[in-house]
Amino acid sequence: MLAALAALAGLTALDAFEEYPPLMATAWGAPATAGPLATLAGALALASAGLAAHPAALAAVAPSSGPSRATVTSLAGVASEVAALAVAGAWAAGGLPAAAAGLMIGAAGGGYPAVVRSSARGAAAARPRGEVGVSVIESVRGVLWARRRQPDDVAYLMAAAHERFAPAELVAQAQAAEAAGFDGVCCSDHTAPWWAPDAAPAACGNAWVWLGAVGQATSEISIGTAVTALVHRYNPLVVAQQLATLEEMFPGRAFLGVGSGEAMNEVPAGMRWPGTGEQLARTEEALTIITRLLDGETVDFEGRFFRAHRARLYLRTPRRPPVYMSAFHEGAAEVAGRLADGLWTLGDPQTAPGMIAAHRRAAEAAGREPAEIILQTLASFGATDEEALESSREWKGTLVDEAYTDDLPDPARIGAAGARISDAKYTAMSIVSADPAVHARKLKLLRGMGATAIVVMNVSGADPLGLIRAYGESVLPELRS
Numbered sequence: 001m002l003a004a005l006a007a008l009a010g011l012t013a014l015d016a017f018e019e020y021p022p023l024m025a026t027a028w029g030a031p032a033t034a035g036p037l038a039t040l041a042g043a044l045a046l047a048s049a050g051l052a053a054h055p056a057a058l059a060a061v062a063p064s065s066g067p068s069r070a071t072v073t074s075l076a077g078v079a080s081e082v083a084a085l086a087v088a089g090a091w092a093a094g095g096l097p098a099a100a101a102g103l104m105i106g107a108a109g110g111g112y113p114a115v116v117r118s119s120a121r122g123a124a125a126a127r128p129r130g131e132v133g134v135s136v137i138e139s140v141r142g143v144l145w146a147r148r149r150q151p152d153d154v155a156y157l158m159a160a161a162h163e164r165f166a167p168a169e170l171v172a173q174a175q176a177a178e179a180a181g182f183d184g185v186c187c188s189d190h191t192a193p194w195w196a197p198d199a200a201p202a203a204c205g206n207a208w209v210w211l212g213a214v215g216q217a218t219s220e221i222s223i224g225t226a227v228t229a230l231v232h233r234y235n236p237l238v239v240a241q242q243l244a245t246l247e248e249m250f251p252g253r254a255f256l257g258v259g260s261g262e263a264m265n266e267v268p269a270g271m272r273w274p275g276t277g278e279q280l281a282r283t284e285e286a287l288t289i290i291t292r293l294l295d296g297e298t299v300d301f302e303g304r305f306f307r308a309h310r311a312r313l314y315l316r317t318p319r320r321p322p323v324y325m326s327a328f329h330e331g332a333a334e335v336a337g338r339l340a341d342g343l344w345t346l347g348d349p350q351t352a353p354g355m356i357a358a359h360r361r362a363a364e365a366a367g368r369e370p371a372e373i374i375l376q377t378l379a380s381f382g383a384t385d386e387e388a389l390e391s392s393r394e395w396k397g398t399l400v401d402e403a404y405t406d407d408l409p410d411p412a413r414i415g416a417a418g419a420r421i422s423d424a425k426y427t428a429m430s431i432v433s434a435d436p437a438v439h440a441r442k443l444k445l446l447r448g449m450g451a452t453a454i455v456v457m458n459v460s461g462a463d464p465l466g467l468i469r470a471y472g473e474s475v476l477p478e479l480r481s
Helices: 002-019 029-033 036-053 057-061 078-092 098-108 136-148 167-180 207-217 236-249 263-269 276-294 330-339 352-365 385-390 393-399 411-419 423-429 436-447 464-480
Strands: 155-160 184-187 222-225 254-259 299-302 307-311 323-326 342-346 372-380 453-458
Touching (some): 167 207, 184 207, 184 254, 207 222, 207 236, 236 254, 236 307, 254 276, 276 299, 276 307, 276 323, 330 342, 330 352, 385 423, 393 411, 393 423, 436 453, 436 464, 453 464
Parallel strands (some): 155 184, 184 222, 222 254, 254 323, 323 342, 342 372, 372 453
Antiparallel strands (some): 299 307
16 A cells, blocks of 8 residues: 555656656655655655656666665565665765765665566466566656657546446446547456346446447447457457457447456356466467458468468458557566557556556567557546445455456455455545546546556446546546646
C-alpha cells in the first residue's frame, strides 16, 4: 500500500517537476518533515525528473564495477529503493545539496541500489522463467517517452462487463456511453465470472455476438474486445475473420484486444491449463497468424500449438483494424511490441511503467514504431461511497494474481480468494466513489503515465447508467478541459 501511494503521489508531482526543474530543490522542505510516505513520494517524483534530465547521474549512483553497496530493505520494497536511488541520483547530478541528500537517504532507509527490478502484477508467478526484468530507470524513461508522444486528445473508452450484466443491459450501457461522450466501447470476453453465481449476479454473454448488436445500436464509437484470449477457446483464423467482419459492417470502428486469458474461461472448454511460459507462447503463435491474415497474407504456419494451411481472409476491408495486446508482465509487453499495434495493461503506477518500457524496447528492436498505450481500471459509482463499494465487491476477484496464471478454473474459489482482499486495497487499485471529482482525479493520474487511451470498466452494480451519466456530465468534460 505504501509503495502504491508513493507511486501515485510521485506521478502527480511529475508534471511540475518536468516543467520547472528548480522545484526539485525547494520541494524537499515538505517531504523532509512530512514523514516517510511524503519522503518516498517526493523521491519517486525526483527519480522521474532528475534522472531523466541527468542520465549521467546513473553512473555515479550505480557504477557497473567497484565495491558493492547495500540495498534498501526497509519501508516498502521497491518504493524505498526508488527513493534512495532518486535522492542519490539528484545529488550526483547537482540537483540536490549533499546535506539534504543525506537526510532523505536516511529517511528512505539507507543504501544505493545498483539495480532495481520493477514489480509486475503477480510478477513472481506471471513472469516466464528466464525473463529479464525492466530496471527502474528504464521504466521511468519509458513513461517519459510515452508522455512526450502522448496525443492531446487522449481517448476514453467504457468497458462493458459481460460477467455481471446481461447482453441487452450492456447494449443500453453502450448507447448511453456514446451519448455521454465516450470515444469507444469494449467488452470482456468471458465464459465465466470472477465469483460464484450465488455471490452476485452473473451473465457472461458472447462478446462477438454482442459487438455486432452494439455496432448497429451506436453510430460512431470504436468497438472491440477487452480482451479475447488466444490460447485455446478461439482458433486464430476465426478471430481474424470475426474482426474483419466487424470492420466491414462498421467501417473504421473495429479493434481487437488479445491476451493469454484465464483458466476459468479455457479449462471448461477442454484445455489443460499450462504454465505461464506456454500461455505466452500460445498467444504469440495465434497473434502471429492473426496479424498476417489481417495484413492480407495467405498463411502457412506450423507452430507448437497452432497450425494454418493456406489460410486467408477473403473478406478484405479498406482499413486494417488494429490489434492490441494485454500484458501483465514484461514478456507479454515485449510480444506486444513486436507484433501488436499497441500495449494494453493495468493502470497501476507500480507496474505500468515497466510494461511501457518493455513494449517500447521490443518495438524499437523490431524496427517498429510503438503505437497505442492503453491503460485500464475498474470504476464503480453510487449514491454514496458505501453503495459504490458494496455493489462492486465481487470484482475483488480480479485482484487475485493466481487467477491469471494458475490452474484455477472454479469461479467460486476465485471469488473466495477475492473476498479476503481488504476494502482498502480494492479501493486503492480501482475507482470506487460517489464523487465524480475522485474519478476525474484518478484518471488524470493514469493519463500522466503517457496513456493514449484509458479504459474504464463499469462495474457499478447499483447504478451502471449513473456512472455513465456522471462521466458525461462531469468527469469527461473535466478530463478534456
